[in-house]
Amino acid sequence: MKITLKLSPQQLSTLVYSFQVLASLFSNDSRALKVSQSILDKVRLKCNKKHLEFQENYKVFPGRKKISFTLEFHEAHYLEEFISIVIQQPQSDYDRNILRYIQTRLDQKLT
Incomplete structure (x- = not known):
């Protein structure tokens, strides 16, 4: 099953820049973390x-x-999980709100 996500350029750029914390989140070498x-x-x-x-x-x-x-x-599932972790990291309110919006859109499409 495929899920289509439509984002404005500003929303996409916020999502792209949120991936910078990806390397620091996965310091453990467990199997589940390697898959995600x-x-x-x-x-x-x-x-x-x-x-x-x-x-x-x-x-x-x-x-x-x-x-x-x-x-x-x-x-989409793992992106939603990743966003829920990234939202807790220090960032601007604008970025946090955009990530919440993307997370909500993904949640609606996954259910």
């Missing part, structure tokens, strides 16, 4: 690819076009 890290690495690559595509095609007045990409069910 490998899945999140694939999600990170998808997000980075969409972010780079947007930056290459950037226009001064891009309009209100949202960036759409699809995730597998397990990728």
